[in-house]
Amino acid sequence: MQTWEEMKELQPLAGQMLMNSFKKDRISHAYLFQGNRGTGKKDMALLFAKSIFCKEREGAEPCQHCRDCKRIDSGNHPDLHWIEPDGQSIKKEQILHLQKEFTYTGLESNRKVYIIVDADRMTINASNRLLKFLEEPSQQTTAMLLTESGQTMLDTIRSRCQLLAFQPLNAKRVEEKLVQEGVSESNAKLLASLTNNLTEALEMNEDEWFANVRKLVIQLIEVLQNKPNEGLLFINHQWMPHFKERTQIQRGLDVLMLWFQDVINQYVDRDDAIVFVTEKERLNQATMRWSRQSAAACLTYVLEAKQKINQNVHPNLVMEQLTLQLQR
Numbered sequence: 001m002q003t004w005e006e007m008k009e010l011q012p013l014a015g016q017m018l019m020n021s022f023k024k025d026r027i028s029h030a031y032l033f034q035g036n037r038g039t040g041k042k043d044m045a046l047l048f049a050k051s052i053f054c055k056e057r058e059g060a061e062p063c064q065h066c067r068d069c070k071r072i073d074s075g076n077h078p079d080l081h082w083i084e085p086d087g088q089s090i091k092k093e094q095i096l097h098l099q100k101e102f103t104y105t106g107l108e109s110n111r112k113v114y115i116i117v118d119a120d121r122m123t124i125n126a127s128n129r130l131l132k133f134l135e136e137p138s139q140q141t142t143a144m145l146l147t148e149s150g151q152t153m154l155d156t157i158r159s160r161c162q163l164l165a166f167q168p169l170n171a172k173r174v175e176e177k178l179v180q181e182g183v184s185e186s187n188a189k190l191l192a193s194l195t196n197n198l199t200e201a202l203e204m205n206e207d208e209w210f211a212n213v214r215k216l217v218i219q220l221i222e223v224l225q226n227k228p229n230e231g232l233l234f235i236n237h238q239w240m241p242h243f244k245e246r247t248q249i250q251r252g253l254d255v256l257m258l259w260f261q262d263v264i265n266q267y268v269d270r271d272d273a274i275v276f277v278t279e280k281e282r283l284n285q286a287t288m289r290w291s292r293q294s295a296a297a298c299l300t301y302v303l304e305a306k307q308k309i310n311q312n313v314h315p316n317l318v319m320e321q322l323t324l325q326l327q328r
């Protein structure tokens with residue numbers, strides 16, 4: 001459950017614009033929510049719908065407990081319609097069906113709201129159909145079109161919508177939001193350092209594969225620190241089997257980079273910047289193994305390895321070379 005205050009922290013501009021439309025009692029017929037995955041578009045659309053339907057709202061804030069609010073939460077409000085791609089695309093029939101629904105008078109009011117998720121994935125026929133619908137707006141209808149890439153939509157549709165640009169979230173906000181969602185503080189810090197996509201971060205938090213990446217990075221550091229001769233052995237027998245695809249290898253290298261960044265943070269006493277908060281003891285030991293300069297060099301080596309992976313150099317070669325560089 002979100003409030004406008006929370007949404008405004010996440011998306012200050014878009015949140016403020018929507019809140020204002022209640023204050024000025026000027027709700028548009030159509031909005032285009034544009035922004036990357038994980039920037040809060042769905043949450044905002046849901047909250048906006050609640051504010052529209054809630055009869056006990058104060059200012060823009062819906063009460064969250066009336067019949068309307070509750071039915072929106074449970075996904076069965078009769079006058080709120082969601083359209084999502086059916087397979088690869090949103091088809092003309094889906095828009096026709098929506099239009100038909102809208103010809104019926106609402107049971108409790110004539111207010112109707114529809115939300116189209118991945119609106120850029122409408123077929124040409126569906127787009128043209130929707131355009132007709134947008135061209136004859138009824139007083140009581142509000143459309144929210146959600147998209148990651150609004151540029152690919154018909155100009156004629158875009159021009160009929162009020163555009164709301166959703167910004168990438170900054171790391172601090174992602175971290176706070178993750179903690180609110182029940183993620184442990186140490187995980188929240190790590191995840192927020194890897195992605196500004198809230199949805200992806202939450203998925204990674206549940207992902208056993210990713211939990212093992214964190215473990216493997218710590219193990220690799222242990223090996224490099226205490227048994228450098230076994231570095232290559234570790235890479236071939238423990239590390240490589242876990243990373244099958246290039247995107248996975250990149251993820252592993254990202255986490256490794258954060259580790260060396262932390263070593264440097266440890267040197268410069270930037271405690272609040274440290275990501276591996278539960279590994280303070282290990283970080284301390286690491287400063288005995290790597291000087292500040294060599295930690296900076298390691299950071300560069302990892303970056304170079306990432307570039308090589310991008311250039312399609314064989315992952316085994318890249319990782320072996322990197323290991324030799326890191327244990328120097």
Ligand SMILES: [Zn+2]
Nearest residue numbers: 054063066069
């Ligand atoms: Zn309510």
